[in-house]
Amino acid sequence: MNIHCEACSYSVGNKLILNKVSLRVSSGEILSLVGANGAGKTSLIKLFAGELQGTSGQVKFGDRALSKIGLDMRARHIAFLPQKSGLEFPFRVREVIEMGRYPQLTGKVFDQKIISEVISEFDLVHLEDRIYTSLSGGEKQRVQIARILAQLWDTEDAFYLFDEPTAPLDLAHQLAFFKLIGTLAKRGAGILLAIHDLNLAARFSDRMILLKQGEVIAEGAPEEVITKEKIQMGFDVNVQIHRRAEDSVIQISY
Amino acid sequence: MTQMRAKQFRVSRTWALSFLGLTLVFVTLMSLITGPITINPWQLIGGELTELEALILIDIRVPRIILNIIVGAGVAVSGAAIQGLFRNPLADPALIGVSSGAALFAAGFLIMGGGVLGQLGLSGSAFVGGLLTTFLVLAVGRKSGSISGMLLAGIAINAIALSGIGLFSYLSSDAQLRSVAFWALGSFGSADWEMVYVILLTLPFILLLYDQSHKLNAITLGDQEAASLGIFVPGLRRQVILYTAFIVSVSVSLVGVISFVGLVVPHLIRLSCGSSHTTLIPCSALLGGILVLLADGFSRTVFAPAELPVGILLAIIGGPFFILLILRSQEKMGI
Known part of the structure; x- marks a missing residue:
């Protein structure tokens, strides 16, 4: 494809x-x-x-x-992360990532499993229950990236x-990002x-x-x-x- | 600072809904038995009421309470939806011109001597005014093509409507002025079953707004983000605005302008239960109902047999309370 x-x-x-x-x-x-x-x-x-x-x-x-x-x-095949995201409501980090699954029709249980996977793969476990608006710029970007990753995590032709994506990230998370998309590319x-x-x-x-x-x-x-x-x-x-x-x-x- | 509130306290959805639901039931029962004539709660439960008490209950208090709850719920839910749609926790249904448009047409109706048509004519013209103003704001907003364009259009059209109301007040006789003012401040004084049947029309629209919860969550991310999550943003915007315009203009046409509920209630729920509209909308509905019920309870008992317009009470309590909220939570709300 x-x-x-x-x-x-x-x-x-x-x-x-x-x-x-x-x-x-x-x-x-x-x-x-x-x-x-x-x-x-x-x-x-x-x-x-x-x-x-x-x-x-x-x-x-x-x-x-x-x-x-x-x-x-x-939306079930193409995920897009714009340069700047303007979320200004106090959602929990996990809730923001959950929004990535809205277009998919895979069911709640499966979606939650994917969200947990993305959260642990992208080093967000300690931020999961935080309020998005209280995060730093780099942390917010990582949450947004996780939302995009969750959107198509299990999808073929993704x-x-x-x-x-990496402009606000620190060096370690820039590398983590590329490692993760490398894995995704290997999966197709x-x-x-x-x-x-x-x-x-x-x-x-x-x-x-x-x-x-x-x-x-x-x-x-x-x-x-x-x-x-x-x-x-x-x-x-x-x-x-x-x-x-x-x-x-x-x-x-x- | 942010490190200190690493895990912000939040009430879970189930707890919030149960607590608010029970509170609503309790406040409803309290409202049923209080008033110029107090009804013994045990007699109410046992069904041993005098004819007069039964009459008061069924013809006066029950319709008024139903009206309180549905108007409060509708206005609060509209506020929550509009705030999400405009991505601004300080937005309010009034911003899209509904309230002032409805008020303008109602004032015009009273001054032009439409009194012969009675309550129905007054409500009808308020309803038409609310919807017309909303369409006008939408049309101007569409030309500018952005949310801020629409908000600015709303502000401008609000100002025009308010000056129109001012002009009508200037032209009116003393008696007319009094009814314009009373109506613009909001009052449940004339509640009856007919008004209940009319307000029931707003219930499906409250449910339709709840049905948009996920889409409203997505649109708080931004228009582009929502579109890439599969949402047709102009369509969503149109739907939400029309639903709220309908709910608010029907409410305004029946009981006048109910201020602050649409602004304060979603704000309170967001602070205690979070921003997800799946929680925000039902909790706002319950809390909106509770608040209006309480406020109207006060306004009809404190100065009995006279009544204070409920809008005045809501503004007196709501205004300072809101200022306090803003001062305390600016950082948390990300305003």
Whole structure:
């Protein structure tokens, strides 16, 4: 299964945000979107989430147009975490994660089992009974991620869309996040995420896409995208690319 | 600070519902026996009432109590739903213009000399006014396409309606002024069985709001988040606003503006039982019923045989209480 778009454009007024972008996320892969602020990462993710409609081109889920799939059906296969979440009511952490299961029709007992699994897998056991609004920014983000994970935890043909999920997280939880989505990808989930940390992206992605002003300027395996020339082109920054001696992990320094 | 309340105290749903349910039963019984004529509770239970007592009970107190409970429940549930929908714990059904629109039309009806049509005409015009104002707020809000746009439209249209009421009051005679004022402050003084039949129409809508509990939970996360959980947000918004507009305008048309219940009751429930609408909505219904029953009980007994409009009492108690709540719980409520 895959979600893809071919030559999708999106504009607001006269401003072209995405210019004939083609993108395919397949089951079992982690695809990272990188690019400078305003490159179009968020818009592209929102197109895939069905949150925005492109001005031309169609997003397809398998061979069906995403816009032709009912919202409830869509929510059973595509989970989307926006950049900023504005929950300001004092729900318990567990209650917030439970909301992830609303679209599924799997029954209360099964849902509770999944929620407990997600809570323990993502190191939230000690926060489970806390009130969401009393948490720190990073803790809130972990709860929101857990909600998204719970939404499709047991689902076949699951696709997760994350917009800068790790920005508020500490190093340990950034790594825990990537470890967890790695497991999900192995179980067959497709994952698309927008991310600013190039080292993390290079290390944990199967493929990367570099966007600049709404156009794809590089695409491929991390070592094909993270090159001195392409980073210079995408970010206007001069960097050094190294390979770690022991496991040849890509590292960028500036 | 946050570390200290690592596990915030919460009453469980079952306990809260049982406690509030029993309290409602108790307060109902108290209301049945108190009034200008006190009824002996043992005679009430044994069915040994005099003819006069039975008459008072069946024609006056029972319909009034039913009206108290359903109006209180409806207004409180509407408040809970509107607060969730607008993601703002300080929102209130009045924000979408229902109350002021209903008040404006009722005042207009009284001043224009529609008195010949009586109570039905007054209620009818209040109802039409409430719904019309809501549609207007919705229409303006849709153009702006955001929640804040709708809230601002609500504020502006509220202000216009209030100035309209002011104008009508200015034009009215003394007698008319008194009835406009009495009505705008809320009063159950004219409760009868006919009004009970009308208020029963709001019950299905209260249940429909309860039916939206999960969706209301999801929408507190944000519009995008709710949509990605499979919820058609504009549809939900329309439904919730129409249901609350119906409940509130029917209530306002019968007993006038019942202030503060829609604001304070959900707030109290959230503090003690949490934010999930599956708990919030039924608990708000019970507590709303209890509060209005108590307030109306006071307003009809304390100054008997005269009556204090219940809205005044609710505002006198509710206002300072609410300020206290805000001062004490700002951090917890995340306002």
